[in-house]
Amino acid sequence: MTDQASLQKADRGSGHADLLSRYGLGVALGEVAPAGSLPQPAAASNAPAALQNLVALAVQLCNARYGAINVITEDEFHQIAALGLEPLMCARDDSLCGQVLKYGSTVVVEDCSEDVRFRANPFVDGRFGAVRFYATTPLLTTDGVPLGTLCIFDEEPGSLTGQQTAGLETLAAQVVDVLDLQLRTRQLDATISELQRSNELLGEFAGRISHDLRGPLTNVVGLAELAEDEPDLQEGPAGTYFKRIGASALRMSSMVENLLGYSRVGGAAHPETVSLAAVVQAAVDDLGHHVDGVRIHTEDFSASADREQLRVLIQNLVANAVAYARPGIPPEVRISGIATPGSWRLEVADNGKGIPPKDYDRVLEPLVRLDRDGDPSGTGIGLATCMRIAQAHGGRLAFARTPGGGLTVQVEFGPGPVG
Numbered sequence: 001m002t003d004q005a006s007l008q009k010a011d012r013g014s015g016h017a018d019l020l021s022r023y024g025l026g027v028a029l030g031e032v033a034p035a036g037s038l039p040q041p042a043a044a045s046n047a048p049a050a051l052q053n054l055v056a057l058a059v060q061l062c063n064a065r066y067g068a069i070n071v072i073t074e075d076e077f078h079q080i081a082a083l084g085l086e087p088l089m090c091a092r093d094d095s096l097c098g099q100v101l102k103y104g105s106t107v108v109v110e111d112c113s114e115d116v117r118f119r120a121n122p123f124v125d126g127r128f129g130a131v132r133f134y135a136t137t138p139l140l141t142t143d144g145v146p147l148g149t150l151c152i153f154d155e156e157p158g159s160l161t162g163q164q165t166a167g168l169e170t171l172a173a174q175v176v177d178v179l180d181l182q183l184r185t186r187q188l189d190a191t192i193s194e195l196q197r198s199n200e201l202l203g204e205f206a207g208r209i210s211h212d213l214r215g216p217l218t219n220v221v222g223l224a225e226l227a228e229d230e231p232d233l234q235e236g237p238a239g240t241y242f243k244r245i246g247a248s249a250l251r252m253s254s255m256v257e258n259l260l261g262y263s264r265v266g267g268a269a270h271p272e273t274v275s276l277a278a279v280v281q282a283a284v285d286d287l288g289h290h291v292d293g294v295r296i297h298t299e300d301f302s303a304s305a306d307r308e309q310l311r312v313l314i315q316n317l318v319a320n321a322v323a324y325a326r327p328g329i330p331p332e333v334r335i336s337g338i339a340t341p342g343s344w345r346l347e348v349a350d351n352g353k354g355i356p357p358k359d360y361d362r363v364l365e366p367l368v369r370l371d372r373d374g375d376p377s378g379t380g381i382g383l384a385t386c387m388r389i390a391q392a393h394g395g396r397l398a399f400a401r402t403p404g405g406g407l408t409v410q411v412e413f414g415p416g417p418v419g
Contacts, residue, residue, distance in 0.1 A: 025047065025080065033091065036091075038128070040090065051069050054178070055069055062160055062167075064154045068151055070095070072149065077090050077097065090128075094123070094128070097148070100117075105138070106136070106169055112124040112132055132153075134152075135153070136152075137149065147176070149172075152168070224245045271305050271393065273304055275300060275301075276301040277299075279307060279310050279311050280314055294330075297335070303344055305413060306393070313346075316386050319382065320350075324350075335348050349407070349408040350406045351406040354401060355399060360399045383397075390411050390413070395414040396412050397410070
């Protein structure tokens with residue numbers, strides 16, 4: 001077949017096969033013998049198990065003996081779910097549904113042996129079967145493309161009431177809904193897989209960039225410190241320049257470390273039962289002299305969380321509480337865990353400057369800092385990292401005002417990890 005009509009038919013067939021594959025039905029397709037050949041057992045399909053229940057409902061509703069959900073291509077007919085018989089496949093030209101699918105609407109035949117359209121069909125005239133009563137309705141996508149049919153049949157003549165016909169069409173719509181759900185699930189799974197792959201690549205990229213930048217920055221800081229120790233370089237503007245170079249390099253190094261931390265945390269969390277007091281102590285130890293003289297009150301609590309991510313979260317929040325203390329007021333931080341119906345909530349309350357409610361959402365964005373007099377320099381990564389950790393645990397992060405002044409950060413931990 002090389003004429004234009006044959007090429008167009010091949011194109012349509014290929015496009016329809018792609019559509020069936022997207023719906024997860026491509027595995028049902030196989031090599032079918034030519035028209036007139038005996039039907040074969042249907043190839044295994046990935047059709048959802050719920051389809052079998054819909055076939056059973058159709059058979060019961062219509063008082064029939066057999067029922068099937070069929071996938072139909074340009075040349076092939078495949079049953080992907082059936083009741084009363086083993087699913088089979090055959091040439092489209094031999095099937096009843098393959099002949100009436102072109103009508104695009106429900107067809108009800110009381111006795112196929114007396115219908116000129118079907119009495120010579122091999123499933124009617126005795127070669128493959130002796131179908132008499134037959135009813136079918138198309139499975140149409142939202143775009144009106146037929147995927148196949150839902151049919152019921154019997155070896156005795158029969159009929160359908162208007163209510164039964166409407167019920168059969170409703171069940172056909174339910175079949176398409178099930179297939180649509182499977183399609184959306186497959187698409188979502190593919191999107192999640194791609195996002196996971198993207199995050200892994202981002203983490204690897206951040207690690208490489210961090211490694212490549214830390215070496216030169218360390219050299220710059222070291223050379224600037226050596227220059228500051230040379231008396232001949234301290235006179236005039238040179239000394240000021242070297243101090244500025246060293247300070248800028250330190251800020252750049254801090255930003256690189258924070259960006260690397262942001263890229264690494266907030267992925268898949270691996271919760272375990274941990275002592276909140278022990279995790280707080282580990283975070284305080286990491287902060288070292290930065291929290292000297294800071295009053296940190298911790299109520300012990302048995303929590304379910306990723307130990308390392310919880311430590312990073314608490315370390316960031318305590319560091320912020322110290323960095324944004326109110327002038328003349330010694331910083332104080334209270335850390336507690338509270339049981340909730342979903343899981344638990346971490347609260348870190350300080351007595352510092354706080355954050356205006358209008359800026360609550362904005363400060364959770366990466367690289368965003370408030371422009372306030374007296375605030376220390378920073379990267380704007382800490383709170384965004386905390387938000388990612390909360391999301392990795394299936395929870396969220398929120399702010400509230402501490403009674404008497406200050407900021408309370410509330411981190412809700414969900415029932416399990418996400419990612």
